[in-house]
Amino acid sequence: MAEIRRILIANRGEIAARIIRTCRTLGIETVLAASEADRDSMPARLADRTVCIGPARPSESYLKIETIVQAALGVQAQAIHPGYGFLSERAGLARLCEENGVLFIGPTATQIEAVGDKLRARAEAEAASVPVVPGGAVDSVEAARSLAQRIGAPLLVKAVGGGGGRGMKRVDRLEDLPHLMELASSEAGAAFGDARVYLERFVTRGRHVEVQVLGDGAGRVIHLGERDCSVQRRYQKLIEETPAPGLTRSFRGRIQGAGVRFAERLAYRGAGTVEFLVDVERDAFYFLEMNARIQVEHPVTEAVTGVDLVAEQIAIAQGSGLRLNQRDVQPRGWAIECRVNAEDPARDFQPSPGRVSEVAWPIGPGIRVDTHVGSGSRIPPFYDSLMAKIVAHGSARPAALDRLREAIAATRVAGVATNLPFHAQVLADPEFAAGGVDTGFVARLLRRGPSSTETPSHG
Amino acid sequence: MTLTAKDVAEITRLLEQSNFDELYLELDGVKLSLRRGAGAMPSARSSAVQGQAPPPAPPGPSSSVPPARGAPAHTSSDAPARAATAGSASNHDIPAPLLGTFYRAPKPGAPAFVEVGSSVDEETIIGIIEVMKLMNTVRAGKRGRIVEILARDGALVEYGEALMRLEPTS
Numbered sequence: 001m002a003e004i005r006r007i008l009i010a011n012r013g014e015i016a017a018r019i020i021r022t023c024r025t026l027g028i029e030t031v032l033a034a035s036e037a038d039r040d041s042m043p044a045r046l047a048d049r050t051v052c053i054g055p056a057r058p059s060e061s062y063l064k065i066e067t068i069v070q071a072a073l074g075v076q077a078q079a080i081h082p083g084y085g086f087l088s089e090r091a092g093l094a095r096l097c098e099e100n101g102v103l104f105i106g107p108t109a110t111q112i113e114a115v116g117d118k119l120r121a122r123a124e125a126e127a128a129s130v131p132v133v134p135g136g137a138v139d140s141v142e143a144a145r146s147l148a149q150r151i152g153a154p155l156l157v158k159a160v161g162g163g164g165g166r167g168m169k170r171v172d173r174l175e176d177l178p179h180l181m182e183l184a185s186s187e188a189g190a191a192f193g194d195a196r197v198y199l200e201r202f203v204t205r206g207r208h209v210e211v212q213v214l215g216d217g218a219g220r221v222i223h224l225g226e227r228d229c230s231v232q233r234r235y236q237k238l239i240e241e242t243p244a245p246g247l248t249r250s251f252r253g254r255i256q257g258a259g260v261r262f263a264e265r266l267a268y269r270g271a272g273t274v275e276f277l278v279d280v281e282r283d284a285f286y287f288l289e290m291n292a293r294i295q296v297e298h299p300v301t302e303a304v305t306g307v308d309l310v311a312e313q314i315a316i317a318q319g320s321g322l323r324l325n326q327r328d329v330q331p332r333g334w335a336i337e338c339r340v341n342a343e344d345p346a347r348d349f350q351p352s353p354g355r356v357s358e359v360a361w362p363i364g365p366g367i368r369v370d371t372h373v374g375s376g377s378r379i380p381p382f383y384d385s386l387m388a389k390i391v392a393h394g395s396a397r398p399a400a401l402d403r404l405r406e407a408i409a410a411t412r413v414a415g416v417a418t419n420l421p422f423h424a425q426v427l428a429d430p431e432f433a434a435g436g437v438d439t440g441f442v443a444r445l446l447r448r449g450p451s452s453t454e455t456p457s458h459g
Numbered sequence: 460m461t462l463t464a465k466d467v468a469e470i471t472r473l474l475e476q477s478n479f480d481e482l483y484l485e486l487d488g489v490k491l492s493l494r495r496g497a498g499a500m501p502s503a504r505s506s507a508v509q510g511q512a513p514p515p516a517p518p519g520p521s522s523s524v525p526p527a528r529g530a531p532a533h534t535s536s537d538a539p540a541r542a543a544t545a546g547s548a549s550n551h552d553i554p555a556p557l558l559g560t561f562y563r564a565p566k567p568g569a570p571a572f573v574e575v576g577s578s579v580d581e582e583t584i585i586g587i588i589e590v591m592k593l594m595n596t597v598r599a600g601k602r603g604r605i606v607e608i609l610a611r612d613g614a615l616v617e618y619g620e621a622l623m624r625l626e627p628t629s
Contacts, residue, residue, distance in 0.1 A: 353464060
């Protein structure tokens with residue numbers, strides 16, 4: 001068991017600051033690998049040391065695998081924490097670490113490859129008896145008809161070689177299938193030179209529910225409950241919570257069990273998240289993908305379980321194994337998180353980089369703010385626009401929601417536009433307050449126009 | 460009024476098409492400074508650079524190794540010591556074009572590429588930076604005489620860190 005005394009953090013922003021915080025409590029030294037644009041950032045000030053790895057553009061700094069490993073060797077760090085995004089799910093980094101005796105705080109290179117390939121991940125899910133979206137390839141109208149009967153309407157006819165919606169048809173009544181399949185097939189042939197099509201169940205109302213898992217790499221896996229991330233705009237998550245509202249005890253148990261089975265199948269090592277699409281109308285769930293890293297929204301899980309996920313990642317990486325048993329995980333209360341982005345809802349959520357002239361983050365019981373932004377901070381245009389995550393924890397959902405509403409209202413950001421008005425609007429919405437919205441919620445909300453309620457000023 | 464990444468890209472394009480080499484724009488607390496070309500200008504960085512334009516490809520010599528292009532040198536209060544500083548008015552710091560292990564000689568025991576007092580031109584190799592067993596030669600980038608060697612042989616150097624100080628000659 002190699003004790004980790006120094007970690008190189010190959011990331012930036014709030015997650016870099018958050019990793020440094022845990023390292024401090026563990027007495028581990030931190031070296032931040034920062035681009036030129038982040039040399040004076042808050043994480044650079046918090047870290048014990050900062051090394052400049054290259055120019056601002058990610059392709060010349062944060063995405064350079066060899067430079068990151070060289071930096072770790074050069075500063076004598078025993079381990080690299082990749083955070084999320086950037087190189088966190090690149091098997092190449094995990095492999096180069098393995099070859100050079102540097103611990104990669106994450107899964108093995110092989111595991112990253114297994115979950116990174118959609119078809120392979122789907123096959124692993126099926127092998128682990130984890131449900132996938134029903135469907136399959138069809139080569140004749142007869143085969144399509146019999147498969148469609150089993151899937152049920154509505155369903156989609158999709159091009160095997162396709163993408164971007166071309167050659168895709170929605171079938172609401174099974175009698176329309178032969179005609180629509182022919183149409184899809186000829187469109188696909190013309191567009192992609194491949195006329196093959198497959199059928200897939202269409203989920204009219206879907207929710208995004210994901211299961212947080214921890215694995216020791218030797219086959220033992222536990223879960224830390226689920227999160228609901230259905231408040232999304234164009235597949236970008238904006239609000240996350242745990243537990244997922246409105247699930248029955250048995251449904252919750254089944255989806256958590258499926259997440260654990262998938263990770264067990266891979267003998268997964270470290271922290272990971274198994275994502276599912278919940279089909280509201282059919283009361284079913286299907287495997288989407290696994291994220292082989294710490295998630296942006298991990299703090300809601302930490303709030304209800306009291307487990308420091310980054311500390312567990314580090315413990316697993318240095319060979320301490322899983323320090324928790326399933327029965328040690330006893331979630332308490334409810335937690336909801338808003339992602340505060342430097343984006344302007346009035347300008348179609350355009351990124352709004354710039355200098356934050358003044359900022360006041362909320363404080364109070366049950367409130368946690370993960371951020372790298374203070375008064376005077378810069379939001380460089382080269383990276384994502386996440387400024388902070390505001391997390392509220394309460395004894396039950398209404399209490400957490402009240403705290404979060406107050407926290408959002410108390411937040412002041414001047415100098416750049418933020419999506420705080422959007423968050424205020426969502427948190428005031430009766431459908432969101434009722435709980436269990438589907439992934440179409442944000443689009444419906446935005447079509448209704450901006451809320452008439454007072455929204456916090458954002459400078 | 461805030462600047463979006465798109466605005467910065469647009470401004471950069473305008474600058475590229477213009478006859479100016481530098482642009483300094485200040486509006487509503489946002490400061491943008493852009494500089495054309497990759498000429499090594501070891502000036503202290505403006506404290507509020509918002510969107511440093513991606514440096515245009517260096518016009519320097521093409522070779523299989525990264526050229527010692529004039530990475531802007533920086534001064535920063537909390538950056539480790541040895542970061543490139545302006546030095547005396549006329550002297551020029553040669554910055555590390557990338558992070559890696561710096562070597563002054565082609566192989567252990569061999570004489571160093573340059574010593575204090577050596578005369579160099581733009582193409583003269585002054586050292587090697589190793590990144591995961593890949594050797595990248597570093598060139599002086601400027602004609603002159605080496606007056607000080609700042610980076611230690613075998614040490615980790617950061618991107619932009621001053622390797623040597625050079626007194627330019629015309």
